[in-house]
Each structure stands twice: as structure tokens, then as C-alpha cells.
Amino acid sequence: xxxxxxxxxxxxxxxxxxxxxxxxxxxxxxxxxxxxxxxxxxxxxxxxxxxxxxxxxxxxxxxxxxxxxxxxxxxxxxxxxxxxxxxxxxxxxxxxxxxxxxxxxxxxxxxxxxxxxxxxxx
Amino acid sequence: xxxxxxxxxxxxxxxxxxxxxxxxxxxxxxxxxxxxxxxxxxxxxxxxxxxxxxxxxxxxxxxxxxxxxxxxxxxxxxxxxxxxxxxxxxxxxxxxxxxxxxxxxxxxxxxxxxxxxxxxxxxxxxxxxxxxxxxxxxxxxxxxxxxxxxxxxxxxxxxxxxxxxxxxxxxxxxxxxxxxxxxxxxxxxxxxxxxxxxxxxxxxxxxxxxxxxxxxxxxxxxxxxxxxxxxxxxxxxxxxxxxxxxxxxxxxxxxxxxxxxxxxxxxxxxxxxxxxxxxxxxxxxxxxxxxxxxxxxxxxxxxxxxxxxxxxxxxxxxxxxxxxxxxxxxxxxxxxxxxxxxxxxxxxxx
Numbered sequence: 001x002x003x004x005x006x007x008x009x010x011x012x013x014x015x016x017x018x019x020x021x022x023x024x025x026x027x028x029x030x031x032x033x034x035x036x037x038x039x040x041x042x043x044x045x046x047x048x049x050x051x052x053x054x055x056x057x058x059x060x061x062x063x064x065x066x067x068x069x070x071x072x073x074x075x076x077x078x079x080x081x082x083x084x085x086x087x088x089x090x091x092x093x094x095x096x097x098x099x100x101x102x103x104x105x106x107x108x109x110x111x112x113x114x115x116x117x118x119x120x121x122x
Numbered sequence: 123x124x125x126x127x128x129x130x131x132x133x134x135x136x137x138x139x140x141x142x143x144x145x146x147x148x149x150x151x152x153x154x155x156x157x158x159x160x161x162x163x164x165x166x167x168x169x170x171x172x173x174x175x176x177x178x179x180x181x182x183x184x185x186x187x188x189x190x191x192x193x194x195x196x197x198x199x200x201x202x203x204x205x206x207x208x209x210x211x212x213x214x215x216x217x218x219x220x221x222x223x224x225x226x227x228x229x230x231x232x233x234x235x236x237x238x239x240x241x242x243x244x245x246x247x248x249x250x251x252x253x254x255x256x257x258x259x260x261x262x263x264x265x266x267x268x269x270x271x272x273x274x275x276x277x278x279x280x281x282x283x284x285x286x287x288x289x290x291x292x293x294x295x296x297x298x299x300x301x302x303x304x305x306x307x308x309x310x311x312x313x314x315x316x317x318x319x320x321x322x323x324x325x326x327x328x329x330x331x332x333x334x335x336x337x338x339x340x341x342x343x344x345x346x347x348x349x350x351x352x353x354x355x356x357x358x359x360x361x362x363x364x365x366x367x368x369x370x371x372x373x374x375x376x377x378x379x380x381x382x383x384x385x386x387x388x389x390x391x392x393x394x395x396x397x398x399x400x401x402x403x404x405x406x407x408x409x410x411x412x413x414x415x416x417x418x419x420x421x422x423x424x425x426x427x428x429x430x431x432x433x434x435x436x437x438x439x440x441x442x443x444x445x446x447x448x449x450x451x452x453x454x455x456x457x458x459x460x461x462x463x464x465x466x467x468x469x470x471x472x
Contacts, residue, residue: 032157050181051135051154051161052188059146084153 018057020047022096029087066092138185143196224392227286228385230271230293235381237267268297272322279326283338292356347459348400351452355404359384362411370422383410401456405449412445
């Protein structure tokens with residue numbers, strides 16, 4: 001039996017693939033293929049999830065209570081009834097926020113050390 | 123034609139899905155097939171049939187990793203990792219030795235290689251007949267190596283038996299066992315060779331006036347299951363380093379390189395913090411030593427040298443099987459140590 005993770009702050013950095021799933025679900029509830037598309041779109045194609053990795057991670061996230069499955073489909077009229085939708089839980093949101101903070105900290109350090117140059121548009 | 127390609131592709135993916143553990147399959151296979159179908163159709167629309175064919179390589183890789191991960195999780199009751207830490211990195215609280223300590227741990231490997239080079243370098247030592255035994259014990263290169271190992275073991279015991287001392291313990295046991303059946307110049311060693319070994323223990327315990335070093339030794343053995351692999355490694359690294367009855371023109375170079383390979387494996391072992399990495403380092407060292415040994419016998423006809431009948435085409439195959447078996451045993455030892463580590467950490471969590 002696996003227990004939901006009580007404290008996301010205790011976790012080591014999560015993988016880019018897991019983080020991109022959490023980011024995709026933060027936007028809205030999604031089914032598997034929509035998560036896969038969103039993960040690719042939000043990283044400019046850097047994260048290319050395939051079914052095996054995607055469902056490995058979804059299974060873990062369900063076990064850890066980071067995400068949950070929706071009982072109803074958002075729009076049953078327009079959708080395949082076999083599709084399952086997932087949404088972020090409060091724990092998942094905390095995990096994602098923690099990871100975002102960690103990455104932001106790294107970016108700040110990189111900027112301070114001249115590895116990143118601010119670009120001005122317009 | 124497109125529909126045939128797509129339906130064939132779907133069917134193949136469904137066949138792959140059967141390789142997942144039943145519980146995972148029941149819960150996710152319908153969704154996974156659906157996701158794959160959507161992905162395939164989109165790829166076909168964008169890139170045509172060649173795009174679908176190109177998609178198969180990453181899909182196969184993804185399937186292999188995911189299915190193996192799920193089976194691992196199912197068999198070892200351990201979940202696949204979502205974090206950037208792989209199972210290879212799981213630490214068991216045994217910290218890697220500092221470069222200095224790791225250097226001390228690989229010293230017996232280096233010393234054994236050097237004593238071998240000395241023995242086979244052509245600087246033959248001639249022992250006059252009737253030389254007292256104690257003099258032979260002091261001047262034979264192999265036995266000088268034994269004294270060095272025993273001194274290291276003694277220092278280790280006096281220091282409370284830190285991790286590097288296991289290397290000296292392993293070499294000391296191996297050497298005593300090896301020389302029990304050996305003899306030269308009319309002297310047969312027999313069980314007497316164990317006396318200095320036991321003497322070192324006794325002396326160290328008397329000086330320390332405490333059982334602590336012995337307790338540390340035993341608790342170290344219990345804490346670190348991969349010591350078994352280290353023992354196997356010491357035994358077979360020494361076998362590869364000896365090059366017994368080998369008269370290759372570049373024999374000394376082969377001994378030197380094999381010694382370096384053995385040191386490398388041992389260095390990796392003592393500098394790693396996870397049981398799987400530790401065992402992997404040993405396997406790499408052993409494979410390198412075996413490759414060097416294989417090259418030496420492949421480039422020197424020992425059968426012609428010793429006037430043996432031709433044959434032996436399977437020599438390297440036998441070596442390969444032998445190394446594979448050793449790697450499997452060590453791998454199983456590493457997995458067991460890893461399993462124990464995860465079990466202990468889960469117990470701590472609960």
C-alpha cells in the first residue's frame with residue numbers, strides 16, 4: 001500500500017516530465033493525450049512524452065495524491081467516453097509551486113552569474 | 123494503405139501493452155492505446171507514413187523503459203521514480219570514502235600488481251638452499267605483499283576498522299587461503315600462514331583493549347551487503363592480475379594495465395554512495411580485467427608455447443560466460459542490497 005505524500009517540501013527535485021504534467025494540469029483538467037500535447041507545447045517540444053512514460057508518471061501521481069481522476073468528463077457531448085480526465089490536487093499544486101520556486105532560484109543564480117541575459121522586446 | 127499502416131501500428135502497440143503487469147494494464151491500457159492512436163494519426167497527418175515509421179523507434183524505447191519500470195515496481199514493491207534521482211543514486215547512508223581513504227583501500231590492489239611485476243620482470247631472486255624460513259618469508263615478493271596487507275589490516279583494526287580496512291581484510295584472507303596449499307624451496311606453508319593473520323587481530327585488540335574494532339567489522343559486514351561482491355572482486359581481480367604461466371612478450375604491460383583496471387573498479391566501489399553504483403564499478407573493473415586477459419591470450423599462442431595440441435577456440439567464450447556469471451552474481455548482490463535499503467527506508471517512513 002502506498003501512502004499519499006504528506007509533505008511535498010521534503011521531496012527532491014522532480015523530473016522535467018513530471019513537472020510539465022503538473023504544469024499542464026494546473027491550466028485545466030485534461031485527458032492523457034491533451035496532457036501529452038500541452039507538455040510538448042509549454043516546453044517548445046523539449047519534453048516529448050510518449051504513452052509509457054506518461055502513464056507511469058500519472059500512476060505515481062495518482063498514488064501520491066498529486067492528481068486525481070475526475071468522475072465526470074468536462075464535456076461529455078464532444079468527447080470519447082473512454083477518455084479519463086485528471087486534475088491537480090492541493091498537494092500536487094504545492095509540489096509544482098515548490099519546484100517552480102526551485103527553478104526560479106536557479107534562473108536567478110544563472111542570471112547573476114551572467115549566464116542569462118535579459119532580452120527586451122519591442 | 124494509410125488505414126492499413128495505422129491499424130497495423132495500433133495492433134502492434136496493443137501487443138506491446140500486453141507486456142505490462144496485469145494491474146497496470148487493466149487500469150491504463152485502454153487509455154494508453156487511445157493516446158497512441160491519437161498521436162499516430164496526428165503524426166500521419168503532419169509527416170505521412172514515414173513519420174509514423176519514425177515514431178516507432180522512440181515508442182519502442184519508451185515501451186521498454188516503462189514496462190521494465192512497472193515490472194521492477196511490481197516485483198520489488200517499489201514505485202518508479204518521478205524525481206530526478208534514479209534508483210542507481212539511492213544511498214544507503216554509507217558515505218563515499220575521501221580520495222585519501224579510497225587510495226588507502228586500493229593500495230593492496232596496486233601492491234599486488236607491483237609484486238607480480240617484480241616476480242615476472244626477470245629479476246630472478248635465487249634462494250640458496252637451506253636458507254632459513256624466516257629469511258624466505260621476508261624476501262619473496264608475494265610474501266612481502268602479504269606483510270604489507272597485514273600491516274594495513276593492523277592499522278585498520280587500530281583505527282576502529284573503517285571501511286577501507288575491508289579491502290585489507292579481503293586480501294589478507296585471500297592470501298592466507300591461497301598460500302595454505304603453496305610451498306617453495308622445500309617449505310610447505312600449510313595452516314601456519316594463518317598465524318600472522320590471527321596474530322594481527324590479537325595484537326590490535328590487545329593494544330586497543332576493546333572489542334570495538336571487531337564489533338565495527340561485524341556491523342560493517344551487516345550494514346554493507348555489497349562487501350560480498352568486493353570479496354568476489356578481490357579474488358578474481360587477483361586471478362586476472364597473476365597471468366599465471368603466461369609468457370606474452372608484453373606480459374608486464376598486461377599486468378600493469380590489469381592492475382590499473384582492478385584499481386579503477388575498487389576506486390569506484392569505495393567512492394560510490396549507492397549499492398548499485400558500487401557493484402557496477404566492480405563489474406566494470408572485472409570486465410576490463412577480463413578483456414585485457416582475453417587480449418593477452420588471443421595475441422599469444424600458449425598452446426604452441428607449451429607444445430599443446432591445437433584447439434581451444436572456445437577459450438574466450440568460456441571466459442565470457444564466466445564473467446557473465448560473476449557479473450550476474452554481483453548484480454544480484456547489488457539488487458539485494460538495494461532492496462534492503464528501500465525496505466529499511468520504507469520502514470523508517472512508516
